[in-house]
Amino acid sequence: MNTFNYADVKVGDKLPALEIPITASLISCGALATRDFEPCHHDKSVAQGMGLTDVFMNILTSQALMARFVTDWSGPEAVMKGLKVKLGAPNVPGMTMTVSGEIAAKDDAENSVTVEVTGENNIWGMHMSGSVRIALP
């Protein structure tokens, strides 16, 4: 697996979009993999009591998918320096989230790029927006 070199990328470069089907399995297993045992992420009756149709994705899974989206592109030698995420509409089963991103800035001192990332689901729109800062060789 190759890793992009800092010199080879430029502001405005787009990352390959990633489509993620949102399933009850991804939501509940993602919550447990991040050790988030809040019932609304694995118990449908609790989520319905909150007015949602089903369990909804926890913030640490959204964050994980954002991180994965960027390292899928950068390659494994890249070193993550920071991650910011702002949550919008919930992800619930039956949706598809499309993650897209583009290089917004380069920092020569750190050899890092800031990738602005958005994840939109096909029903309610913006699920997450934010940025990942990652240092390249």
Place this chain on the structure above:
Amino acid sequence: MTPEEKKAFEDELYTYVGKAIYSAPRKGYDDVNTAMIRQWSEVMGDKNPAYNDSEWAAKSQRGHTIAPPAMMYAWTQEGYKVASEGRPADGQVEMVQFFDRHGFSGSLGTNVDQEYFVEAKPGDSIFEESIIDSISEQKSTARGIGYFFETYAKFTNQDGVLIGTQRFRVFKFIPPVEAATAPAQDGALEVPTRAVSPRGQDNKWWWDACDEGKILIQRCQNCQTLRHPPRPMCGECQSTEWDSIESTLDGEVYSFVEMHHPKFPGYQYPLVVAVIDLAEGTRIIANVVGCEVKDIHIGMKIKGKVEQVDPKTMLPQFYPVAGSAA
């Protein structure tokens, strides 16, 4: 809440600012380990060999596997107790219960900002020290009325090395009554539609006609001046007697914007919103569709059609007149 009650509530609430969430740095129950990393990677679909492929990692720059940096906050989580018995008391739980007792029982994580300084590797112990860093003034949002609070956490390893920091923002709010009384049911996700048109005594007639495919323009019966949007009195002669004519929907673009962000559920993109000069002499705000956004220009001749834009909404949509675009 009366103003006095609100003051008493806030006086107590803001005493939580600066409080430590744990009495001592909280150590993750398990050290960073390959089993939890593998589970996380599998679920997230993350095939990064830096996390799970020790053979690859041995030959990499790092020389060993690492934990996904985004797992930083997972290591110190409480675990299943949260579901089975409820979250054990700590500084944050105490504040959350204080919010809940005063009706601010809704809870929504809104932002997480993490900075990473050192990559954690299998065998590392992770310690978390957290404080309640700030609480906003009372805010009114689409979710309801409430307060944003932000926690600030520092993560260190067994050598006391700072591996990362985190700001986590949560909105605590009074949940809308309907959500509390009407739990959602199983069923297909309701596909959102456009914002519902407000229909009051002065404009219901206009929207009802739109539903039937007609765009009407209000006309003063006294001085014949046309006006739009609908209102009860003529701006020219102050007569409240009126009737209407039907627009031919011939027009031209007076001004327009393309809405990029935020994207609203239920709207189709690209979304061009234009102020349109109608041939009758009034203006209307509507979408321009049927061409590339880059081809739309001020003065472009357009022709409207009333269309069903979603299962619940009829609206005029304006198309370029042949030869007018580009």
